[in-house]
Amino acid sequence: MTLSLFLGLLVLVHSCWTASLPAQVFQASPLLLSPGCNDSQVLSVAGLALQGINDDRKEGYEFSLNRVVDVREHQGRRGSVYYLTFDVLETGCHVLSRKNWTDCAARELHQSVYGQCKAIFYLSMPERIPYLPAYNCTVRPVFRGSVIRMCPDCPGPIYTKISDASILEAVSECLEKYNKEVAVGKKFSLFQLTKAYYQWILGPFYFVEYLVTETPCTKSLPGSEKCLQPSADSKPVGLCRGSLSEIHEKHVSVTCEFFQTQPTSAPGSHPTEQQPPEQSASPSAAAPLQEGPKGSVQLLPDFVDDINEGDQERKPLVTFPVHIELTTEPLGEVLRLPSYFKLEKEDMPVVLPFPGGSRSNGCPGVAANSNPLILPP
Numbered sequence: 001m002t003l004s005l006f007l008g009l010l011v012l013v014h015s016c017w018t019a020s021l022p023a024q025v026f027q028a029s030p031l032l033l034s035p036g037c038n039d040s041q042v043l044s045v046a047g048l049a050l051q052g053i054n055d056d057r058k059e060g061y062e063f064s065l066n067r068v069v070d071v072r073e074h075q076g077r078r079g080s081v082y083y084l085t086f087d088v089l090e091t092g093c094h095v096l097s098r099k100n101w102t103d104c105a106a107r108e109l110h111q112s113v114y115g116q117c118k119a120i121f122y123l124s125m126p127e128r129i130p131y132l133p134a135y136n137c138t139v140r141p142v143f144r145g146s147v148i149r150m151c152p153d154c155p156g157p158i159y160t161k162i163s164d165a166s167i168l169e170a171v172s173e174c175l176e177k178y179n180k181e182v183a184v185g186k187k188f189s190l191f192q193l194t195k196a197y198y199q200w201i202l203g204p205f206y207f208v209e210y211l212v213t214e215t216p217c218t219k220s221l222p223g224s225e226k227c228l229q230p231s232a233d234s235k236p237v238g239l240c241r242g243s244l245s246e247i248h249e250k251h252v253s254v255t256c257e258f259f260q261t262q263p264t265s266a267p268g269s270h271p272t273e274q275q276p277p278e279q280s281a282s283p284s285a286a287a288p289l290q291e292g293p294k295g296s297v298q299l300l301p302d303f304v305d306d307i308n309e310g311d312q313e314r315k316p317l318v319t320f321p322v323h324i325e326l327t328t329e330p331l332g333e334v335l336r337l338p339s340y341f342k343l344e345k346e347d348m349p350v351v352l353p354f355p356g357g358s359r360s361n362g363c364p365g366v367a368a369n370s371n372p373l374i375l376p377p
């Protein structure tokens with residue numbers, strides 16, 4: 001999946017690849033280039049790396065690219081290794097939807113989750129290799145104190161009371177409504193609660209987002225359905241958003257979106273999507289690459305508990321510690337690529353310790369959303 005997505009995107013990158021040479025040269029050994037963060041090829045590479053991050057993740061919501069903060073490029077014989085730092089915004093698409101992040105809108109300000117990722121990305125145009133060997137991200141919710149000041153009535157996230165009886169009631173009302181009114185011959189049950197918000201407008205309003213799993217039902221008698229309990233190894237099949245309000249009377253609304261490709265397929269079965277021809281032609285492609293995740297996402301808490309009412313004006317000093325390292329060798333090590341990427345030994349890229357120090361000229365780049373509340377410092 002990741003591979004075919006990347007190969008699809010390669011065409012896009014290629015067309016953006018203009019002849020402009022990076023202006024700055026970082027004086028160090030080995031030589032690292034410092035292209036500008038607003039350069040179109042840097043934005044394309046960051047977009048590919050971000051798609052790789054979203055594809056690698058198993059939980060949470062996809063990120064969209066807000067801005068490139070820093071970039072170094074190490075040119076090798078057949079391609080470049082990029083060391084990227086970029087700011088991200090959480091979107092409404094769950095990672096299991098496998099959607100292109102460019103099709104996913106960032107959340108509204110009061111629901112924002114924002115942060116920073118670091119990624120190492122190898123791109124060889126002549127060999128058609130896009131590869132993300134490592135990433136790490138740190139995100140946190142928008143500072144609630146600032147949101148309250150701008151929008152006192154906006155719904156606020158619920159973190160601590162996730163097992164709150166009202167939240168569970170909202171979820172079960174939404175499930176019931178969907179199963180009764182929309183689902184036909186199927187029953188959906190809760191897989192995992194992913195978000196919960198609370199708002200007071202003349203009465204309580206609960207907003208919930210949750211993953212659902214599917215249980216088949218049989219119609220034994222006309223009008224009566226028998227549904228099994230979801231099995232222990234059941235998989236999430238979709239994401240639902242619902243709300244429960246009780247102003248004069250109970251009002252429930254719910255919509256669900258089902259994932260195109262299921263997260264797993266039965267052993268021995270083939271994925272429904274077409275394999276790229278060069279992949280199915282090579283015998284090594286038959287054995288799936290056994291690899292763990294390439295990185296992780298750390299979710300830091302909001303400051304809700306540290307800040308009392310009087311301190312709402314003061315935005316706390318937030319930090320986004322992100323660390324990635326594939327090697328500590330100052331001169332680097334050969335980067336191991338999956339075997340389906342065929343590269344001669346002498347063409348293998350070298351990975352260096354993640355470069356630190358001051359940012360490149362022309363960095364950070366332009367932010368898609370430059371609101372300081374959702375821009376890491």
Ligand SMILES: *[C@@H]1O[C@H](CO)[C@@H](O)[C@H](O)[C@H]1NC(C)=O
Nearest residue numbers: 005006008009012100102103
């Ligand atoms: C993702 O969306 C962008 C922008 O619409 C598009 O150029 C790119 O081809 C898409 N990628 C895939 C794999 O569909």
Ligand SMILES: *[C@@H]1O[C@H](CO)[C@@H](O)[C@H](O)[C@H]1NC(C)=O
Nearest residue numbers: 036037038039040362365366
């Ligand atoms: C960034 O790039 C865009 C389009 O490539 C351009 O319109 C914009 O002026 C650039 N901004 C800066 C600050 O260089």
Ligand SMILES: *[C@@H]1O[C@H](CO)[C@@H](O)[C@H](O)[C@H]1NC(C)=O
Nearest residue numbers: 134135136294295323324325
């Ligand atoms: C990502 O961060 C975690 C925790 O800080 C660390 O253990 C891990 O090695 C990092 N991943 C990479 C690829 O550096």
